[in-house]
Amino acid sequence: MDPVHYQRAHSIDDALRLIDAPGACFIAGGTNLLDLMKGGIARPQRLVDVSRLPWQQIEPRPDGGLRLGAGVRNSDAADHAEVRRRYPLLSRALLAGASPQLRNMASVGGNLLQRTRCVYFYDDGFARCNKRRPGSGCDAIGGLNRQHAILGASEHCIATHPSDMAVALSALRAQVQLRSAAGERSLALDAFYRLPGETPERDTEIAPGELIVAVDLPASAFARHCHYLKVRDRASYAFALVSVAAALDLDDSGRVRDAALALGGVAHRPWRVPAAEQCLVGRVPDQAAAQEAAALLLAGARGQGHNDFKIELARRAVVRALARAAAAGAGEQNDVGRS
Known part of the structure; x- marks a missing residue:
C-alpha cells in the first residue's frame, strides 16, 4: 500500500x-x-x-419526510424506529446488504458512493477495464459476465451498481443533499447516478470537492404495502443477481393510487421506469398488471451471454415482489428480518 x-x-x-x-x-x-x-x-x-462529523442523526422534516445524515451507520438506519415504521422498504433493503459487522461501519453517504463489484474492475491483473483505465476496453464483454448488466449498459462498460440501500431509496424518491465550497445543492437519487455511456469511470454526478451531507426521504404512503426482494447466490453476504424494491399505495377498493418500482443488480444504477409504475395506477395489482409493469421495466433488456438468465429472473422477481407488496399488512412490513 x-x-x-x-x-x-x-x-x-x-x-x-x-x-x-x-x-x-x-x-x-x-x-x-x-x-x-x-x-x-x-x-x-x-x-x-x-x-x-456531527451528521449521524435521523430527523423529521417539515414536509413530513425524514432526513438521514450522511454519517448515519447502515445498522442504525435499519433499526431506527421511524425508518422501520414509515420506510420499512429501506429498513429491509439495508438488512439485506453485507453483514452485520459491515453494516455497523458503513455510512449512508459511503453506501451511495461504493464502487461496482465487477471482478474485472477489482482485479488489476485484467488490463482492460474502462472504469479503472479509461480507454482500455472492457474484459467483461465477451468474458465471464454472469453478474453484469442487462439494462443501460454501453459498449464501454457492463458493470452493475452493488448497493441495496440505493435501490430502496430510488423507489422512495429520495433526494441527495450535497455541499461544496461553492454552496449546497440537491439531486434526486435517480439523477445522482450516471449510466456508463462513454465515461464509465464516472459513477455519479458528484463534483470534485463535493460531499454528501444527507439523504432526504419525502413523506410516503408506501409503509403498509411494500417489499424488498433480493435474489442472490447465497442467503447472506452476497450481492444481488437481481433485487426489486416494490411499493404500493392502495385505496379502500384495493386499487393502486401510486406505485414505486426499482431494480438492482441489473444496471450501472438503480433502474426505474416511470411508465412501469404508472401502468399500475387505477388497477388492482394482480398478476396481469404486474407482468405488464415488469415488461415495461425490462424493455430493452439485453444479456451478454452468461447473464441472459437475468432477464427472465428479473421479470419473475418483479411479479413476485409486487404480489408480496400487495398482500402485505403493516405488521408484516415491520418484521424487516423476513425475506
Missing part, C-alpha cells in the same frame, strides 16, 4: 477545506475504500476522515 497522509475533519467546513488538496479523498466507514486501496485500485495521497 502506498503511503497516505491522514487528517480528521472536525466540521463539514473543515472537511471541505481539507479536501482541497491534490490526491485527497473522504473516508467514513471505509468498508469499500480500504478494499480498493489494498487492491491498488484506489491510490489516494490524503485521507480526510469525516466519520466523526
Whole structure:
C-alpha cells in the first residue's frame, strides 16, 4: 500500500477545506475504500476522515419526510424506529446488504458512493477495464459476465451498481443533499447516478470537492404495502443477481393510487421506469398488471451471454415482489428480518 497522509475533519467546513488538496479523498466507514486501496485500485495521497462529523442523526422534516445524515451507520438506519415504521422498504433493503459487522461501519453517504463489484474492475491483473483505465476496453464483454448488466449498459462498460440501500431509496424518491465550497445543492437519487455511456469511470454526478451531507426521504404512503426482494447466490453476504424494491399505495377498493418500482443488480444504477409504475395506477395489482409493469421495466433488456438468465429472473422477481407488496399488512412490513 502506498503511503497516505491522514487528517480528521472536525466540521463539514473543515472537511471541505481539507479536501482541497491534490490526491485527497473522504473516508467514513471505509468498508469499500480500504478494499480498493489494498487492491491498488484506489491510490489516494490524503485521507480526510469525516466519520466523526456531527451528521449521524435521523430527523423529521417539515414536509413530513425524514432526513438521514450522511454519517448515519447502515445498522442504525435499519433499526431506527421511524425508518422501520414509515420506510420499512429501506429498513429491509439495508438488512439485506453485507453483514452485520459491515453494516455497523458503513455510512449512508459511503453506501451511495461504493464502487461496482465487477471482478474485472477489482482485479488489476485484467488490463482492460474502462472504469479503472479509461480507454482500455472492457474484459467483461465477451468474458465471464454472469453478474453484469442487462439494462443501460454501453459498449464501454457492463458493470452493475452493488448497493441495496440505493435501490430502496430510488423507489422512495429520495433526494441527495450535497455541499461544496461553492454552496449546497440537491439531486434526486435517480439523477445522482450516471449510466456508463462513454465515461464509465464516472459513477455519479458528484463534483470534485463535493460531499454528501444527507439523504432526504419525502413523506410516503408506501409503509403498509411494500417489499424488498433480493435474489442472490447465497442467503447472506452476497450481492444481488437481481433485487426489486416494490411499493404500493392502495385505496379502500384495493386499487393502486401510486406505485414505486426499482431494480438492482441489473444496471450501472438503480433502474426505474416511470411508465412501469404508472401502468399500475387505477388497477388492482394482480398478476396481469404486474407482468405488464415488469415488461415495461425490462424493455430493452439485453444479456451478454452468461447473464441472459437475468432477464427472465428479473421479470419473475418483479411479479413476485409486487404480489408480496400487495398482500402485505403493516405488521408484516415491520418484521424487516423476513425475506
